[in-house]
Amino acid sequence: MQIYLPIAEVSVNAFLLLGLGGMVGILSGMFGVGGGFLMTPLLFFIGIPPAVAVATEANQIVASSFSGVLAHFRRRTVDIKMGLVLQAGGLVGAALGVVVFNYLKAQGQVDLLVKLCYVVFLGVVGGLMFIESLNAIRKSKKSGGAPAPRRQRNWVHALPLKMRFRTSGLYISVIPPMLVGICVGILAAIMGVGGGFIMVPAMIYILGMPTKVVIGTSLFQIITVTAFTTMLHATTNYTVDIVLAVLLLIGGVIGAQIGTRIGVYMKAEQLRILLALMVIIVCGKLALDLLLTPSELYSLGTSGGH
Amino acid sequence: MRFLFIFTAVLLLALPAQAAKEEVVLGLSQDRVAITADFDGSEILIFGAVKRETPIPTTEPLQVIVTVSGPQHPVLVRRKERKLGIWINVDSVLVDSAPTFYAVATSAPFSQVLTDTEDLRYQISIKRAIRSVGAAMHIRDAQNFADAVVRVRESEQLYTLRENTVAVDQQTLFRTAIDMPANLTEGTYTARIYLTRSGIVVSNYETTIDVRKVGLERFLFTMSREQPFLYGLMSLAIAIAAGWGASAAFQLLRRG
Numbered sequence: 001m002q003i004y005l006p007i008a009e010v011s012v013n014a015f016l017l018l019g020l021g022g023m024v025g026i027l028s029g030m031f032g033v034g035g036g037f038l039m040t041p042l043l044f045f046i047g048i049p050p051a052v053a054v055a056t057e058a059n060q061i062v063a064s065s066f067s068g069v070l071a072h073f074r075r076r077t078v079d080i081k082m083g084l085v086l087q088a089g090g091l092v093g094a095a096l097g098v099v100v101f102n103y104l105k106a107q108g109q110v111d112l113l114v115k116l117c118y119v120v121f122l123g124v125v126g127g128l129m130f131i132e133s134l135n136a137i138r139k140s141k142k143s144g145g146a147p148a149p150r151r152q153r154n155w156v157h158a159l160p161l162k163m164r165f166r167t168s169g170l171y172i173s174v175i176p177p178m179l180v181g182i183c184v185g186i187l188a189a190i191m192g193v194g195g196g197f198i199m200v201p202a203m204i205y206i207l208g209m210p211t212k213v214v215i216g217t218s219l220f221q222i223i224t225v226t227a228f229t230t231m232l233h234a235t236t237n238y239t240v241d242i243v244l245a246v247l248l249l250i251g252g253v254i255g256a257q258i259g260t261r262i263g264v265y266m267k268a269e270q271l272r273i274l275l276a277l278m279v280i281i282v283c284g285k286l287a288l289d290l291l292l293t294p295s296e297l298y299s300l301g302t303s304g305g306h
Numbered sequence: 307m308r309f310l311f312i313f314t315a316v317l318l319l320a321l322p323a324q325a326a327k328e329e330v331v332l333g334l335s336q337d338r339v340a341i342t343a344d345f346d347g348s349e350i351l352i353f354g355a356v357k358r359e360t361p362i363p364t365t366e367p368l369q370v371i372v373t374v375s376g377p378q379h380p381v382l383v384r385r386k387e388r389k390l391g392i393w394i395n396v397d398s399v400l401v402d403s404a405p406t407f408y409a410v411a412t413s414a415p416f417s418q419v420l421t422d423t424e425d426l427r428y429q430i431s432i433k434r435a436i437r438s439v440g441a442a443m444h445i446r447d448a449q450n451f452a453d454a455v456v457r458v459r460e461s462e463q464l465y466t467l468r469e470n471t472v473a474v475d476q477q478t479l480f481r482t483a484i485d486m487p488a489n490l491t492e493g494t495y496t497a498r499i500y501l502t503r504s505g506i507v508v509s510n511y512e513t514t515i516d517v518r519k520v521g522l523e524r525f526l527f528t529m530s531r532e533q534p535f536l537y538g539l540m541s542l543a544i545a546i547a548a549g550w551g552a553s554a555a556f557q558l559l560r561r562g
Contacts, residue, residue, distance in 0.1 A: 001344065002344060002345070002346040002488060003343060003344065004341055004342070004343060004344070004345040004346075004488065004523060006519060006522075006523040006524075006526045006527045006530075007526070007527065007530055009489065009491055010488075010489050011345060011346060011347075011488030011489060059541045059542065059545050060545065062542060062545040062546065062549070063544075063545035063546065063548045063549040063552075064549065065549070066545065066546050066549030066550060066553075067548075067549035067550070067552045067553045068549075068553075070549075070550065070553040071553060108382070108384045108395045108398060109394065109395060111395075112392075112394050112395065116392075227542050227545075230538055230541060230542060230545075231535070231538040231539075231542070233538075234530070234534050234535075234537055234538030234541060235534040235535055235538060238530050238531055238534060240530070240537070240538065240541050242526055242530075242537070242540065242541050242544065243343070243526065245541060245544070245545065246544060246548075249544075249545060249548045249549075250548070253548055253549060253551070253552030254552065256552070257552060257556045290392040290393060291391065291392060291393075293388075293393070294386060294393055296454075296457075296458060296461075297385050297386045297387075297454075298383055298384065298385050298386075298450075298451065298454030298455075298457075298458060299383070299384050299386070299395070299458075300381050300382070300383055300384075300454075300455060300458055300459075301381070301382045301383075301384060
């Protein structure tokens with residue numbers, strides 16, 4: 001069944017979108033990531049204009065994160081105070097990101113920027129995750145799996161403006177979480193992702209938060225930032241396609257619940273190595289697009305971007 | 307002398323008869339295309355007859371050209387170049403006006419139905435339909451950018467030349483069907499019909515086809531432009547409701 005998307009102005013198969021939403025939903029349920037980093041490139045591949053894909057995906061992430069965060073609230077694994085600090089940074093970052101996005105859109109470089117961001121971040125995150133999970137698998141084969149050493153104090157603890165985060169059991173400066181928030185906010189606006197795949201490692205390795213509160217807090221922060229991004233894109237670029245969003249999120253929320261079930265039956269290292277492979281494949285495809293000589297050197301855009 | 311007078315009179319009578327006595331009477335299967343939520347392209351049947359008060363001229367057979375053109379918009383064409391190993395947009399040219407959709411249907415191969423001078427005059431062929439006036443000084447090959455518009459849109463089936471697709475009966479009745487693809491943009495489309503003999507246009511006719519989003523599509527599009535804030539809030543409300551709904555539904559499933 002073909003559906004004409006009112007904002008994207010293309011006609012696409014509704015079942016394809018539901019299927020894509022479902023597939024990415026399953027993966028995001030399995031791995032505990034938002035799935036935006038997979039969905040946005042997939043939307044590019046099926047011919048949705050990048051600007052619409054990025055803005056609409058932000059809206060879809062609101063839905064999947066909201067669905068996820070409710071479960072974490074029930075389990076009390078959300079550090080609200082930390083979340084609010086991250087959000088404050090995130091909103092500043094998102095505003096900056098949309099300004100950068102609009103400037104580059106006028107320059108005709110927005111596709112390049114979005115794709116470059118994807119290649120760099122997916123490459124780094126995918127590569128690190130792959131190496132780390134390979135090591136973990138090797139270690140668990142050798143011994144019974146030694147517990148990871150507790151983090152030491154580092155530069156993060158030396159900064160001023162300290163604040164107590166009770167749920168995380170931390171007493172640290174607000175500057176690092178603010179900076180993390182800003183970075184993720186910029187990424188959210190430019191890449192149309194929640195930024196969970198950057199945020200989660202940053203919270204664990206830089207802020208030293210306990211793993212059990214990381215996912216809930218990250219989801220909590222992502223909702224606000226992506227909601228803000230959606231509003232910014234909707235009011236400045238008019239690129240949020242509500243029909244596209246609805247189709248994606250129906251598939252997405254159902255898929256996420258199925259994915260959570262599948263995830264229970266798999267080992268953590270296996271899950272991570274699969275996720276890492278997937279990230280690397282998406283990254284490779286986008287990198288090839290940038291490096292290989294394109295079949296069509298010219299591209300058409302609408303004028304009046306200035 | 308008398309002979310010459312008659313000859314001139316006949317000539318004077320005959321000339322306008324040749325030039326203006328053939329007219330198009332047109333019918334369209336629909337003069338509006340509604341883009342609904344399940345819009346999947348449309349086919350417009352364009353048919354008509356040639357009205358004439360004199361016998362059919364016996365010189366050359368009558369040929370018919372039908373064009374359907376979307377609204378004219380400026381297009382910014384960008385060209386990629388390899389910089390530091392990656393392909394990025396460098397040069398750009400603003401093509402002043404290019405139709406969003408353009409179809410040309412003819413009753414015989416294009417070169418037979420229309421001469422180049424007549425094409426120049428009436429701007430019928432695809433390459434004449436787009437207009438590019440100025441390019442920045444440093445770009446010497448502006449024509450390549452205009453050609454790119456044609457190439458890209460031809461590959462998206464937005465610009466098409468359909469030779470031999472107009473059926474002409476008895477040099478009087480003609481009909482053709484124009485496929486409009488699913489990725490149409492809205493606006494006022496123009497249908498033009500040209501009658502030609504020996505490649506010269508003898509008569510033409512123009513009418514419009516209205517392509518509009520309707521119903522939900524219209525409502526959402528208008529809202530996103532006129533009430534962007536409300537539209538954004540609505541998108542968020544739907545997202546939050548869906549997220550909450552899925553979570554609540556799954557709670558029920560887990561308990562049950």
